[in-house]
Amino acid sequence: MITRKKAADGNTYLIQNFIEALKRGKKVRQMFDKEIMDGKKSIKVLDDIAKLAAQCLILEDKLRPEMVEVADRLRKCRKDLQLRRREAMVESSGNNCLPEQQTASIPVDPTTKNPPTPLLNISLAELREITRNFSDDTLIGVGSHAKVFLGELKDGRKSAVKKLGQNSVVKNLDGFFSEPDDEFVHQVQEVSRLKHDNVVQLLGYCVDENIRAVIYEYSSRGSLLDILLGTRPGGVLSWTQRVKIALSAVQGIEFLHHKTEPCIIHSDIKSSNILLFDNDVAKIADLRISKNRPGYLDDLILDCVHPSHNVYDAPECKETGEFTRENDVYSFGIVLLELLTGRISGHPQNRLMIVAMPGLSDEEVQVQQCVDPRLRGKYPPKAAARMAAIACRCVQDKADSRPSMSIVVANLRSLLESTPSKLWLW
Template sequence: MTDMKSLLVLLCFLFSAFFASMSHARRSPLLSPLFSPQPQPAPPITVVASPPLVMNVIVEDNHHHMHKELLLAIILASIGVIMTIVSIFCVIVFYRRNRRNSGSKTTQSSDAGGRFPLGPIFSKFNTVKTTPRKGSMAMVDFALLEAVTNNFSDSNVLGQGGFGCVYKAQFEEGVLAAVKKLDGGGYECVREFENELNLLERIRHANIISLAGYCIHEETRFLVYELMQNGSLETLLHGPTRGSTLTWHIRMKIALDTARGLEYLHEHCDPPIIHRDLKSSNILLDSDFNAKIADFGLAVTSGNLSKGHVKISGTLGYVAPEYLLDGKLSEKSDVYAFGVVLLELLMGRRPVEKLGPSQCQTLVTWAMPQLTDRSKLPNLIDPAIRNTMDLKHLYQVAAVAVLCIQPEPSYRPLITDILHSLIPLVPIELGGTHRVIDPLPQA
């Protein structure tokens, strides 16, 4: 920045000196011929001419002198304008180059950190690397991940994924993160790792999990995320607490946040992104129960659907029937999975339950015949929230769930329509528009 100021001062001094010399040259009789040549005295006229002839000679000479002055003025003005433009261009180039050089050291870490404070911490370690292929995503050294996870201790395990465990990691200054370890090194593992890394590098949304960095160590791969203190929706609903920490309003907020994340993927990403594995275990909650969609290993863009058949993947109980039976995948497949999550929030039941040693029943099959019966619906609700909501709101949420799980995809609503239906049911302080008057109405 100091160099730029010095350059500006130097340019101002040169301009002042240039115009001062021009002004002095026009006043000085010694230098004036260089800038404004005076007309030479006319040779003596020996022939006596009539007065009209003398007047013509003087007028013609003055006209010639004015023409030269005008031409010289135009030339000098053009030179001044050109010098000014060139100088301004040089200043702009210098400023941009100086700004790029001074900011390049911090851009990488701030972008990689996303919305949580891992970027500045990563920048302090010499082990952090960057690769042109991954752009702004930080590549973290394996030794650092070993240190912050206590050598991947079992006591730090947060959950279990399809290809490995998720570990709690503590960095400098008490900053916490989650490290997903992908073991095996097989084709599917590598493909999902690359897919999630490429997608989350360019996705930025309040209801989508933030990715800070990655690591590749021999055949094992790691992804570093922001830590969600309340874990997954699945754990809170079906774990030891059995949904006791999730009130009706918090459940509606979780549904609304999830719908907002899906709307971003479907409507605001170009091309649209289909998550393909939306489920309660992939909906993570922070300390304020803000919900974020995670695990994009199976996600696909709508542009890839036209290139060929997409291999059927997903979790039983959440997979839409047209995708499971015919391989037809669309944004409406995510809407179906969202409907199943909505049923989990309402009833506190798992998406698939065992009826016997070799017999299972899906939540959709069990709930669908009863959802439209208003007399039965209140008794189907999770006991942890039963009789704690306005029945009108309950009927409306049930109606949205019924539409989402329709067998025919064309009958399912767009995620934007679902979002607009849920907003009036969520209290203002939780991100909706509902004004709570009586939090515990009579059933």
């Protein structure tokens, strides 16, 4: 990452050259990527990262640092870099004092007038009771860093209990798990204040013994991915349902992007993170608590140790690992294509649409060849072409060519309002 070179390029091997350069002291700086060498202050941080990399490359495994230590040292590098950037800003403005450091709190909707709903602090004993001791019978989902169980709270509400830290590697690397209990609780409380009709609501949390869990509202209809794959009952989504789901989902993302201060970048928009509720209301799920804090959004080292290979991620994210609002827009464009074609991301039909649409007009009949055949022609062709056009504007290769989520909301709302009334009955 700090050299932007391949591990092996022909007969040239990065590790060998790197170790030899380290032995010659400051010669290693000649290998640093020139684009990130921004003055002596940045070079010092890069030196520290290079030393850490060298220790990770020691042949004798017992002498290598533990991943917890690696994460701590990278976190220190991040703080050093942030401090140096603030100092540089002060120097450039002619001010002799450092700006006041902002508190690391989750942003909330500045227009809301309602106080935060009290968050439930649920004991481990109660979680074990409502999930039957986290039995497989109540298991409803497994992720890279958590298992999700179905439970019913004392007030009768069904909930999704997300038991964190199931992957030992993620547990050590992710800043979420390395935070002290009080910091974890603070972040959970802040996230609970994110209240929007199209964002899954956080109901409670558990910090007990070595267990950490967060409890969300439960979606009986499952995710959009479940519906598209037919793994949940409910039949094929009608055209009107697809437009309503798309609109409500993008309203949730718009809230995160444009109605919180500072904005929240989700970084993992995909059909499995869009949950469906009654009346075809869609809600955005899987907000990453710690990584939404100021300081985590810009943290390439800890949030993306390597470039992304997620099919929902934009080209620039796959190259750099940096998440932006424009990446969320791209990801949502892929979701729109999934709704239109009925096929999950990566399907040849979706890739064909991405390639072909920039050269097509809104009236092109080619779009109809890609629409989900399960609709059996029960959709307005012009509306399908408009949805395809919206999707393909979202998946433009250049980030600055993609629309904002507010524009996408306006386009989809117009699309829903123009849907013929007879389609609402299909």
